[in-house]
Amino acid sequence: MSSSIPPERFRALFEPRGVLVAGVSNHPAKFGFVALHNLLTQGYEGQVFGTNLEGGEVLGIPMVRSVDELPADAEIDLVFVCTPASTNEELLRACAARGVTAAFVTSAGYAEAGDDGRRAEGRLVALADELGILLAGPNGQGVVSTPVGLCAQIVAPYPPRGAIAIASQSGNFVSSFQNYARAAGVGVSRAVSAGNAAAVGVPDYLEYFATDAETRVSLVYVEGIVDGRAFFDRAREVARSKPLVVLKGGTTESGRRAAASHTGALAADDAVFDGMCRQANITRAASVEAAFDAAAAFATQPLPRGPRVAVVTTAGGWGVVTADTIARSELELLALPDDLRAAIDERLPPRWSRNNPIDLAGGETRDTIPELLDLVTRHPEVDAVVYLGVGIQSNQARLLRDGRFWPNESLERIVAYHERQDARFAQAAADVSEATGKPVLTATELAVADPDNAGPRAVRATGRYCFPSAQRAVDALEHLWRYSRHRIRRGLA
């Protein structure tokens, strides 16, 4: 399992020309129905076929009783297996005879189900190997590939298209990450639940993602790691080409040997795993949200070249708390350079903070925020910007809309103005980030409190992630900086 699988073999799994669902059911509660339904409803343009024992038609797709009855000209790369474990070996043989080169096996009853299951899994792996079939699962939730509209899964939601690739040892975390992706509007390229990972494990998927042009960052959930050293070697190579965010469940069974050595005793818990991640430049996230935040930041922001952060805020308190968070991190709150202070003085009345955080203190006029974001981000001593306050004007717009004086022509005019302004601010943040290659992170609780607010909506429209809090933005930015610093120190960036 530690030798690499050539990336072209994953094409059949993630970009199949056609898909066969084996074990289609008529019953909308069964996996065999759901899998076919999902495959037919998210824009997949390849041919779709199904087998079931009764024949007939399900969701407009004619069913065949066995693989041999499929049309002779059918071009099928992937079989999505919802049949009982006992029938799968015969199924794989028949599929291989029809040119199928990948199987996603959802069936349970394998290694997770005791000794007999373990033996059956061993046979399935050997058979797939002999037949030249890339075997995903068994006991997996499914596979998603947004560039081709492939939604071959049985539980999780379908995410928007994007640059995050997900591999998980738990199907439910695929679901969690895809739910976050939907809410955030920061999309997914590929997603796969590794299931029992009998033949293809998380490191194999990661190596594919590293070569995948649709993917900018990988996001994985792991529990048990079979061969830690091989994981380290392979993950380090992957992280060299693209960021890799890891959420790890369970504490490693490190050597809590009853040894004479203090070092051994201190190696207990996951201190070794943590050090391994630092060494391999794996971004280790502390929670599910932090994992998604980091992945979304990598997917939508350039990497910082240094630790110096400027905070631009429309309100004092937000800036103070954000500065505190930066102080506790490996980032630095930039001491405001004199020339930048002078330049801001020209644009704001004297009550602004005159330091970093750059608190506008309500002194802004129509064009101040876009101008300031541009000015601050372009300053050579600024490595990254956190912008707080987008959506605040649209908050008032919402009150006007919802109030009893609505509709009213003058209210409508001001509402449109507020919403247009917030959209401009979001756009300005994205534009200057693009122009300078520096990260500019936007954070507001409106991203979750009122996702339809024009501010977060406009941030999403720029393709960026609107962080739900400044704390989470700073945490994610710290991950970007650590990743970048690791590369800079080693001459890789």
Add this chain to the structure above:
Amino acid sequence: MSRTLSEPESKALLASYGIPCVAERIVSDAGAAAAAASELGYPVVVKLAGGAITHKTERGLVRLDLATAEEVTAAATELLAAARPEDGEVSVLVAPMIRGIRELIVGVHRDPQFGACVMVGIGGVLAEAIADVAFRLAPISDIDAEEMIADLAGQALLGSVRGQAAADMTSLVGVLRALSRLADERDDVVSIDVNPLLLDMHGAPIALDALVETAA
């Protein structure tokens, strides 16, 4: 099964990899201990050493800051009397008392999942309770070593503090690299503890005590 090397054997192995260890004499009786102390210069440390002795401090087998021949003779006599049958062959170790207030711990551990790894942490008798440590998998580069040192929460100890110079990072990195090399080249070494690795007043690291465990 594994066995532990005596403190002098452990230090000899570490020294052969270039890890600075305190100069010391191994003697078998109290008179010779006093003679060794005069040669090394006072004050000195006297310890009971033996291949089967692992936790000296816990057993009261370390006497610090002895300033005269009389003190050394008395300490050596008491330590030899404190030896237990299970300690096997024992000897008395005499070493100069190195001045320094900052204790680190460094070591090697073979993790069942990740193999040989190198550790650095805040050391001393409370090392396990403090548990401020960082690991990397061997082999490590200079940059890896620098970064693992930077991972420690107790950074203030490494700066200049209470009249003591800032830690000599080049030497500290050298110690970690040496442990990495040792772990790589010596498959039979199961674990290494260097505790304390003292930072002297000039910030230079020096191993005051060490324990190497080898496959029997």
